[in-house]
Amino acid sequence: MAITVSRPKLNFRERLYLPAILSGMAITMRHFKNMLFGRTKVTMQYPEEKWDSHLPEHYRGAPALVRDDTGRVRCVACQLCEFICPPRAIKIIPGEFPAGDKFAKVEKFPHEFDIDMIRCIYCGLCEEVCPEQAIYLRKDYAITGFTRADMVHNKEKLLEMGGVMHGVVLKWNEKK
Amino acid sequence: MDFYFIATSLIKITALLAVVLGIMNYTVYAERRISALIQDRLGPNRVGPAGLFQPIADAAKFLLKEDFTPAHVNKFYYWLAPCLAMIPAITTLAVVPFGSTLFGVPMVIADINVGVLFVFAIASLGVYGIVLAGWSSNSKYSFLGGVRSTSQMISYELSLGLAVIPVFLLVGQLRLTEVVRYQIENGWMIAPFIGDWGNLHKWLLAIPMMISFVVFTIAIFAETNRLPFDLPEAETELVGGYHTEYGSMKFGLFFLGEYVAMITGSAIIVTLFLGGWHFPGVPDGSHGWGWGLLNIFIFFSKIAALLFVFIWVRWTLPRFRYDQLMRLGWVFFFEIALVNIFLMAIILAYFPQ
Numbered sequence: 001m002a003i004t005v006s007r008p009k010l011n012f013r014e015r016l017y018l019p020a021i022l023s024g025m026a027i028t029m030r031h032f033k034n035m036l037f038g039r040t041k042v043t044m045q046y047p048e049e050k051w052d053s054h055l056p057e058h059y060r061g062a063p064a065l066v067r068d069d070t071g072r073v074r075c076v077a078c079q080l081c082e083f084i085c086p087p088r089a090i091k092i093i094p095g096e097f098p099a100g101d102k103f104a105k106v107e108k109f110p111h112e113f114d115i116d117m118i119r120c121i122y123c124g125l126c127e128e129v130c131p132e133q134a135i136y137l138r139k140d141y142a143i144t145g146f147t148r149a150d151m152v153h154n155k156e157k158l159l160e161m162g163g164v165m166h167g168v169v170l171k172w173n174e175k176k
Numbered sequence: 177m178d179f180y181f182i183a184t185s186l187i188k189i190t191a192l193l194a195v196v197l198g199i200m201n202y203t204v205y206a207e208r209r210i211s212a213l214i215q216d217r218l219g220p221n222r223v224g225p226a227g228l229f230q231p232i233a234d235a236a237k238f239l240l241k242e243d244f245t246p247a248h249v250n251k252f253y254y255w256l257a258p259c260l261a262m263i264p265a266i267t268t269l270a271v272v273p274f275g276s277t278l279f280g281v282p283m284v285i286a287d288i289n290v291g292v293l294f295v296f297a298i299a300s301l302g303v304y305g306i307v308l309a310g311w312s313s314n315s316k317y318s319f320l321g322g323v324r325s326t327s328q329m330i331s332y333e334l335s336l337g338l339a340v341i342p343v344f345l346l347v348g349q350l351r352l353t354e355v356v357r358y359q360i361e362n363g364w365m366i367a368p369f370i371g372d373w374g375n376l377h378k379w380l381l382a383i384p385m386m387i388s389f390v391v392f393t394i395a396i397f398a399e400t401n402r403l404p405f406d407l408p409e410a411e412t413e414l415v416g417g418y419h420t421e422y423g424s425m426k427f428g429l430f431f432l433g434e435y436v437a438m439i440t441g442s443a444i445i446v447t448l449f450l451g452g453w454h455f456p457g458v459p460d461g462s463h464g465w466g467w468g469l470l471n472i473f474i475f476f477s478k479i480a481a482l483l484f485v486f487i488w489v490r491w492t493l494p495r496f497r498y499d500q501l502m503r504l505g506w507v508f509f510f511e512i513a514l515v516n517i518f519l520m521a522i523i524l525a526y527f528p529q
Contacts, residue, residue: 021492021493024492024493025488025489025492027492028214028488028491028492029488031213031214031215031216032210032213032214032488034216035212035213035214035216036213040216042216042217042218043217043218045218
């Protein structure tokens with residue numbers, strides 16, 4: 001079915017076009033002026049200005065390993081995070097504490113702990129699944145590197161990012 | 177043909193080319209910054225202070241890119257087209273007086289008596305670059321761009337040519353230095369009544385001059401393929417128009433050729449209608465080289481102001497539909513320019529000074 005769209009009847013002033021063009025140019029000039037004198041709010045200039053101080057508490061940045069008060073790596077190499085990780089970014093090689101060690105009761109520690117940050121999707125499942133509260137998603141978001149190898153965070157790097165986490169197991173308290 | 181003439185000419189050519197190419201690069205920068213400001217953005221502001229080195233970075237990028245020639249193109253014309261796009265735009269500047277005198281040397285490269293005819297003759301060659309690019313690329317987008325540009329440029333050249341006739345009816349000469357001299361003595365073409373407010377003759381002259389100015393400026397927009405007349409390179413319809421198949425510095429030549437054409441067009445508008453290098457109260461170069469330099473500066477300032485208008489219009493108006501474009505060219509501007517010539521002739525014949 002053909003639909004006839006009726007064209008609006010233009011008066012002389014509209015048919016002349018020039019007034020419309022001039023008013024359009026006035027609008028763009030207003031924008032230009034406001035920008036030029038800094039009266040328009042523009043986007044944040046990223047590398048100079050950052051939103052870091054406004055990041056929410058629940059922000060999910062890069063995952064990192066933490067130490068407890070005694071300086072022990074909290075991770076016990078249970079490999080639950082490795083198992084749950086959807087993109088399989090985590091690789092753990094467990095080691096065992098020798099008998100007689102101060103922490104022998106813990107039994108295991110991660111010999112190697114690699115997170116491939118190219119694969120990581122920042123889902124936070126590793127943090128959620130961890131029974132020991134050893135892995136946390138921190139607020140680092142600008143993870144860059146020149147090679148693929150640079151993008152793999154090893155245990156030292158993860159511990160350096162994580163720092164020390166004080167206190168007892170409070171994992172779900174804040175979410176209750 | 178003495179040594180003095182050749183030497184000064186060479187110096188003038190080199191200096192003018194350097195200045196124009198510099199302005200061209202910074203017009204691209206200005207276009208990007210001004211468009212950004214109009215659209216509430218910031219634009220390129222990273223390379224150097226306020227992004228001022230951006231053109232240098234762009235040029236380096238263009239030069240370092242691989243100069244790729246597609247297999248399916250007509251090699252000879254494919255290579256010829258970018259040159260033909262750039263050369264006429266620059267050549268036209270030869271006859272434009274860009275200053276009064278400097279150390280007694282007139283600041284115009286070739287003061288020839290066919291002045292504006294030379295401008296039109298050379299500027300029309302610019303269409304060949306685009307047509308050849310569109311045709312030799314052997315691609316339908318390029319071809320459509322080339323075809324569009326042919327009809328558009330030829331249509332608007334008519335009103336371009338007719339619009340300047342009133343100026344020459346008044347001046348009686350085609351020589352552009354004479355046009356500038358006339359404007360210095362009798363007031364700028366666009367507003368001859370300034371400083372001579374009681375003169376009815378000059379008020380009458382301003383009417384056809386204003387019409388001429390508007391028609392000529394719009395025709396220059398169309399000639400330089402600027403929005404709202406950018407159908408030959410309509411990105412949304414034709415990918416890139418006639419330069420779809422071009423890359424690297426060959427694309428750069430098209431891109432920069434458009435800006436040089438803008439500068440040339442502005443220079444001609446300034447010379448014909450806006451008093452050339454003249455500004456009320458500023459003496460010419462015979463009073464000292466400082467004044468001569470100031471005259472050149474005034475000329476380029478006027479060009480810069482016009483370039484701003486070019487950019488401003490581009491980021492305000494949407495593109496015409498093709499039938500609207502043709503109707504505008506043939507039904508409105510052609511007729512207006514034609515009637516305008518009669519109007520001017522009647523004023524000159526029946527309302528003498």
